[in-house]
Amino acid sequence: MSRAASSKPLRNVVDYDLLFDCVHCGLCLEACPTYAVSRSEMDSPRGRVYLMKALADGRLELDADVTRHLDLCLGCRGCETACPSGVHYGRLIEDARAYVESNYSRGWLDSLRRRLIGAIFPYPARLRAILAPLRVLQAAGVQSALEGIVPRPMREWLELLPAASRASVVLPQALTEPSPDATTVLVHHGCVTRVLAESENINTERLLIAAGYHVVQLENTVCCGALDLHSGNRTRALEFIRTNVRAITRRGADSIVSAASGCSTAIAEYGLLLKDDAELAVAARAVAAKVTDLSSLLLASNRVAMPEFRCTVTYHDACHLAHGMGVRDAPRTLLRSIPGLKLVELNEADLCCGSAGSYNLTEPAMARALAARKAENIAASGADYVVLANPGCEFQIGAELRRRGAKIRVAHIADFLAMVINQGTAARGESR
Ligand code: SF4
Ligand code: SF4
Secondary structure, three states: OOOOOOOOOOOOOOOHHHHOOOOOOOOOHHHOHHHHHHOOHHHOHHHHHHHHHHHHOOOOOOOHHHHHHHHOOOOOOHHHHHOOOOOOHHHHHHHHHHHHHHHOOOOHHHHHHHHHHHHHOOOHHHHHHHHHHHHHHHHOOOHHHHHHHOOHHHHHHHHHOOOHHHHOOOOOOOOOOOOOOOOEEEEEOOOHHHHHOHHHHHHHHHHHHHOOOEEEOOOOOOOOOHHHHHHOOHHHHHHHHHHHHHHHHHHOOOEEEEOOHHHHHHHHOHHHHOOOOOOOHHHHHHHHHOEOOHHHHHHHHOOOOOOOOOEEEEEOOOHHHHHHOOOOHHHHHHHHOOOOEEEEOOOOOOOOOOOOOOHHHHOHHHHHHHHHHHHHHHHHHOOOEEEEOOHHHHHHHHHHHHHOOOOOEEEEHHHHHHHHHHHHHHHHHHHO
16 A cells, blocks of 8 residues: 555654555454463554554554553564565664654663663673672572572572573584685674573584585674664664674675574564665675575585484574574475474474563563463474574573473574584484
């Protein structure tokens, strides 16, 4: 549907024309996690598109209620893949978030929490420094005691912290050199992943090397900008993005992957985000076009022989990989290629687990409701492992499974494949 020529927005909330793509059919509602939990129209994609248009038209003021409904959106983009009308919901909500942050005064506690997240998470050195005392308490085995005495919001943050020992399984470094004509893959190490799930970066690189790719890294990795884009801090997001475009272009690569699918999707949108940048628009488009994912590259090379591993696995679709990049089949095909492994489909596999970047830190109640729903579906699958392709999902689902005392293990696909290969190598060694 095209916008009437006389219609002009009163306020610059979002790209106004995009709002007219929504035909209010409601087909996105059941794909929306917040609607699935609340059953409230204003917590659905259609309701939020209505709110954005009413704000832009000046029919609605940006008050606490409107902000609440927009804040509660996970930015998961489940609505985009469900929408038959091609509504660019991800772009709309990112613009609306930037509008909220510039035009709405949050309460002091909410502001403080958001400022802390923004000041710490994109900077690995700061995050490491903040976590250092907690790591000492973890090592001393008193984290649970601490969780028992701190206020509830802090306890929920603590519960999300993965064990320091989670990173213990890494593939040994391959000794073979890639062939001179090997495809060069740049692995973007991200910011939070480097601190909390470095094994995912290492295993991603080593799997790619084992598959025959020439793997390169950036000299200095900065945040991809996703955290700021999702929280409405567009100015700093664009600074990070420009730094990344320059660094990636300088480094040169045929393909770009990240262990965090939120980072991959953000990089895949650099072309769009810098389309009006006189200096970097062309380079940003070139960078964006190179983004792919680990599973697709491993399948394309078909050079990593997977040993037998007898277990039942279910696969959780990380939102940005499934809805943002459209990657659903490749990880499943890769898992099915492991002899002895039985892959069972997860009910609501592509419904957000509530992690969504820093959402589980700012919206803990909705995040917990979604984690609980995910954990129940995982339990019903009867699997031994739930495999996924995003560190945030690992922390969120892992915390919920620990709270429930569930035995099922959660693993990033790079760590899972590394574990399978290592066990196969160990078994071969024993049988000699
Ligand atoms: S992005 Fe996710 S939470 Fe937000 S409206 Fe769309 S489906 Fe719902
Ligand atoms: S499915 Fe698309 S067109 Fe239909 S209500 Fe949802 S966003 Fe609008």
